[in-house]
Amino acid sequence: GENVEQHPSTLSVQEGDSAVIKCTYSDSASNYFPWYKQELGKGPQLIIDIRSNVGEKKDQRIAVTLNKTAKHFSLHITETQPEDSAVYFCAARGAGGSYIPTFGRGTSLIVHP
Amino acid sequence: SQTIHQWPATLVQPVGSPLSLECTVEGTSNPNLYWYRQAAGRGLQLLFYSVGIGQISSEVPQNLSASRPQDRQFILSSKKLLLSDSGFYLCAWSYGGGDTEAFFGQGTRLTVV
Numbered sequence: 001g002e003n004v005e006q007h008p009s010t011l012s013v014q015e016g017d018s019a020v021i022k023c024t025y026s027d028s029a030s031n032y033f034p035w036y037k038q039e040l041g042k043g044p045q046l047i048i049d050i051r052s053n054v055g056e057k058k059d060q061r062i063a064v065t066l067n068k069t070a071k072h073f074s075l076h077i078t079e080t081q082p083e084d085s086a087v088y089f090c091a092a093r094g095a096g097g098s099y100i101p102t103f104g105r106g107t108s109l110i111v112h113p
Numbered sequence: 114s115q116t117i118h119q120w121p122a123t124l125v126q127p128v129g130s131p132l133s134l135e136c137t138v139e140g141t142s143n144p145n146l147y148w149y150r151q152a153a154g155r156g157l158q159l160l161f162y163s164v165g166i167g168q169i170s171s172e173v174p175q176n177l178s179a180s181r182p183q184d185r186q187f188i189l190s191s192k193k194l195l196l197s198d199s200g201f202y203l204c205a206w207s208y209g210g211g212d213t214e215a216f217f218g219q220g221t222r223l224t225v226v
Contacts, residue, residue, distance in 0.1 A: 034214045043119075043203050043217035044157075089157065091215075100147070101207070101215050105156040 002027040004092050006104025014112050019080050021107045023090035024072040030092040033066060033073045034101070038087045047088075048075070080111045115140035119204045119218030126225055132177075132191040134221050136204030139185065144206040146187040147215065148179055151201040163187060164209065199225045 003026040013019050025033075031052035036044035050057045050064045050073065057064050061080075066073040077084055090104040119136045126132060138144050148160040159172045161179035169179050176195050180188045187204060204218040 032213070036217075041220070041222070043205075043219045045217070046214045049214060093213075100145075100159065100162055102159075103157040 002030060002092055002094055002102040004090060004102050004104045006090050006107060008107060009105065010108045010110070012110045012112065013080055015080060015082060017080055019075075019077045019084070019109055019111075021075045021088055021090065021109070022072060023074070023092075023104050024070075025092040025102075026071065027092065027094055028068075028071065030094045032093040032101075033064070034091050034093070035064060035075050036089040036091065036103075038089065038106075040086075044089055077109075080109075082111050082113050085109055085111045115206075115216065117204065117206055117216055117218045119221060121221060122219065123222045124224070126194050126223065128196055128225055129193050132189070132194050132198070132223070134189040134202055134204075134223075136187045136189075136218055137185055138187075138206045141185070141206070141208070143184060143209050145209055146181060147205040147207075148187065148189050149203040149205065151203060151220075153200075157203070161189070194225045196225050199223055 006023045011019055034049040035047050037047045038044040048059050048062050048064050050066050061078045063076040087106045087108050089106050091101040093101040116139045146163045149157045150160055151157055161171055163169050163181045166181055166184055177191050202221045205215040207215040
């Protein structure tokens, strides 16, 4: 099955700095890569996603890149703000079977004002 | 639009008591349904998934069971809770196939005392 590794587990930045979270996956058949943001006591919410036919996608201060050859994808947050503080999860979803998304272990992002 | 409801939001149960957590989805048909547990380490552990009524797959052997009595209803149960069952339980749904995101409920914080 799919295996997703996520790094770092904790990331502390100053407000205004950029933050980068990296994930690798094992199943070359995976073709969908969402990123979720989870605030304390709530369920994860999708913030951006990328499909295997695209190398990069951007939405305001958030961008995601995908390298299918190397099987890794990254989340980039620019001009971080305190409200960006949360746990972020990457995931990979395959093209077969029941399409179960496999999640990374999460990154706790702390943005200091 | 589609919505997912999960309840209760918090629950404190004694060891050895039964458990029933319910999740319902509105606005879509034949969704894939998932139960995840999130322990203190933040990772999302897939417990069960279902691709249709009465079809349940278990990912991890444990003290829990799941049922899907109706198309958009997913129930997580236990006959006798253990201390180790404490955690944050998340229900999620996705479209039946293809490269789409999973939508999460708000979670249930279960404390077994």
